[in-house]
Amino acid sequence: MSNLFADVLIIGGGIAGTSVGASLASEIKVILVEAEEHLGFHSTGRSVAVYAPAYGSNIIRKLTSESSILFTRVEQKLSQPILSPRGFLFIGRKNQSQAMATLHEELSKLSSLTSMNLQEAQAMVPAIRSEYLEKALYDPEAKDIDVSSLHNYYINELRSYGGKLLLSQRVHEIKKTGSSYEVICNSIKINCKKIINASGAWADEIGQLAGCKKLDLKPLRRTAFSFQPDNWEYKDWPVVIDCEENFYIKPETGSIIGSPADEKVDIPRDVYAEEIDIAIGMDRIKAALNFKVHSVNSSWAGLRTFSPDREPAVGFDPQDESFFWLAGQGGYGIQTAPYLGRFAADLVLEKNIIPSSKEACLKSELDPSRFYTTK
Numbered sequence: 001m002s003n004l005f006a007d008v009l010i011i012g013g014g015i016a017g018t019s020v021g022a023s024l025a026s027e028i029k030v031i032l033v034e035a036e037e038h039l040g041f042h043s044t045g046r047s048v049a050v051y052a053p054a055y056g057s058n059i060i061r062k063l064t065s066e067s068s069i070l071f072t073r074v075e076q077k078l079s080q081p082i083l084s085p086r087g088f089l090f091i092g093r094k095n096q097s098q099a100m101a102t103l104h105e106e107l108s109k110l111s112s113l114t115s116m117n118l119q120e121a122q123a124m125v126p127a128i129r130s131e132y133l134e135k136a137l138y139d140p141e142a143k144d145i146d147v148s149s150l151h152n153y154y155i156n157e158l159r160s161y162g163g164k165l166l167l168s169q170r171v172h173e174i175k176k177t178g179s180s181y182e183v184i185c186n187s188i189k190i191n192c193k194k195i196i197n198a199s200g201a202w203a204d205e206i207g208q209l210a211g212c213k214k215l216d217l218k219p220l221r222r223t224a225f226s227f228q229p230d231n232w233e234y235k236d237w238p239v240v241i242d243c244e245e246n247f248y249i250k251p252e253t254g255s256i257i258g259s260p261a262d263e264k265v266d267i268p269r270d271v272y273a274e275e276i277d278i279a280i281g282m283d284r285i286k287a288a289l290n291f292k293v294h295s296v297n298s299s300w301a302g303l304r305t306f307s308p309d310r311e312p313a314v315g316f317d318p319q320d321e322s323f324f325w326l327a328g329q330g331g332y333g334i335q336t337a338p339y340l341g342r343f344a345a346d347l348v349l350e351k352n353i354i355p356s357s358k359e360a361c362l363k364s365e366l367d368p369s370r371f372y373t374t375k
């Protein structure tokens, strides 16, 4: 078993681990270990790749909006777009008017948001059934994300600054001796000063290996499937999402991705789409949109991992100041990665944060110690 040393060991090669690694590698010696043979095998490779500033809680919306400028910087560095126009259309039936009013109130700070009636929504998405929709809210700022290019950008940045990325190296054991860790993987042993836990659905398991308390992260399974309705030209339509998130569709070139927006409690594993969830999704979609669909082309499922308050857990463990959590990004881990990766790196490097700045506020909002007080 070979022996390696790093200032920081990152566990997990999804968008979270690689984005923080890319920011750290120019400053300190970084090793990233990934259990799988390929990067992006779990949640990162299974997202529906939407950047939606109107989606999620207030904190998620803040993290998404802070990421916007950083997406632009990646695009400039690569001389290629990572985000491309899409739009986000929330739709509601008559009996959802209360939910729609609440959503409208929550999103009222978004200057780009427009309220639409049936005719306006149908002008954009003619497949919407007239008897279905009462009101819609449209945000033109939502974009498609080229997840693979973004992920590769972070991987290349990490490597170009001398960071090491090791595949097929599952972490099995973490021992703390004095102020450093000894971490046993499949065929290597790594000594490091700090650990970043970016292992997605496995984050509580990794925390426990390091002797930390569980944060009670819940991996929730979400189903997605693609199909081709043969009666519409849809490629330029926005994402259409139920105002209570009971389903959504995302048009792409050549097919539409649909989802029942399910959240089934699961365990950390390689998850698959179940027939029943695909059927439920298709039913809900067809109730709202006049689609002729003959078959489902492909389907998959992935885990969206949430903390107990559904906000990310980003910061050092309160009982082990060298163990850093970067977990619980739920259904927003791609759109928030540019900012969260940078922010996590600053915290790991213990950079000075000005009191009462927006960073100081986020630091306390995301601090994992909030889950320790009730235990």
Ligand SMILES: Cc1cc2nc3c(=O)[nH]c(=O)nc-3n(C[C@H](O)[C@H](O)[C@H](O)COP(=O)(O)OP(=O)(O)OC[C@H]3O[C@@H](n4cnc5c(N)ncnc54)[C@H](O)[C@@H]3O)c2cc1C
Residues within 6 Å of the ligand: 011, 012, 013, 014, 015, 016, 017, 033, 034, 035, 036, 039, 040, 041, 042, 043, 044, 045, 046, 047, 048, 049, 050, 051, 169, 170, 171, 172, 198, 199, 200, 201, 202, 206, 222, 223, 224, 301, 302, 303, 304, 305, 327, 329, 330, 331, 332, 333, 334, 335, 336
């Ligand atoms: C269907 C679906 C749609 C989604 N759509 C969107 C969207 O449109 N926009 C958006 O922003 N987000 C979306 N998300 C959420 C997004 O995909 C996740 O928030 C994000 O990918 C989480 O990234 P991660 O790096 O934390 O996790 P992962 O990508 O799961 O990476 C964690 C890695 O840790 C590795 N690991 C685990 N245990 C070990 C170990 N012991 N040793 C070494 N490595 C280990 C795993 O193998 C894995 O590769 C969606 C998710 C799903 C499932």
